[in-house]
Ligand SMILES: NCCC[C@H](NC(=O)CCC(=O)O)C(=O)O
């Protein structure tokens with residue numbers, strides 16, 4: 001693996017999941033692989049899990065890390081080509097990426113959708129610029145259209161908890177006070193379909209994700225109907241794709257409740273976190289045995305460790 005930007009960088013998904021499960025059993029087996037090598041974690045947005053699980057994954061591989069919070073520590077970066085830089089952007093991605101890659105062997109980036117201009121976000125301007133100007137491998141820690149490390153951790157978690165070969169997995173939109181990106185929902189949809197699960201997306205009418213992200217998923221506008229017989233309920237808010245970046249609904253009837261969880265096949269509740277209790281999901285669901293959000297977050301270590309291991313192996317110096 002040369003870089004990890006999306007599911008397209010995965011050659012053999014079942015093998016990748018098996019590798020992650022093996023690494024989880026013995027996390028320190030490859031503790032020499034990262035020796036004398038280093039990774040820079042670049043954040044343009046806040047993070048708890050991605051930052052700490054990536055550092056933990058690197059630690060398990062013997063890989064040094066440095067973290068750069070662009071917003072509070074680095075210079076404000078310009079990504080567009082050919083602009084006159086007389087505004088608030090002090091440094092161009094061309095120089096920044098080249099300098100960072102001269103210091104580190106792997107670069108990981110978080111850059112959320114700005115939710116202003118759909119074309120700009122869906123062209124992956126920021127991630128593509130890093131990829132173009134960094135001669136070293138690049139890892140996506142949530143870009144404007146995807147969060148593949150999250151979806152990989154989600155898949156590992158489902159593999160660990162599923163009781164049937166092909167579980168029914170439901171991605172449900174849930175209300176939220178803020179406009180959030182579609183990235184988590186997009187990647188979850190892609191990875192669940194690649195895993196060949198029975199996959200349904202439920203959301204209010206008008207909240208359709210991009211066609212290429214929906215793929216062949218079933219779309220069900222009746223949330224209760226979608227929940228029937230589900231083995232896994234994955235809740236996530238996303239802002240509108242059509243009326244791009246807008247909060248068109250805050251309908252609290254879409255919150256996941258204990259009552260709705262009873263419609264499922266003793267289904268497990270999942271969320272990528274951070275989650276707003278009693279807005280997205282009733283606190284009682286998170287506090288119940290049905291919730292697997294903590295083991296899901298723990299698996300963020302092993303999705304990152306597996307990806308980083310594969311990248312270190314393919315670029316062995
Ligand atoms: N990395 C996981 C989710 C990150 C982000 N959530 C958030 O920004 C939540 C912020 C809040 O609840 O205020 C998202 O939806 O893409």
Ligand SMILES: NC(=O)OP(=O)(O)O
Nearest residue numbers: 047048049050272273
């Ligand atoms: N799930 C996730 O990516 O969490 P953070 O935003 O805290 O990194």
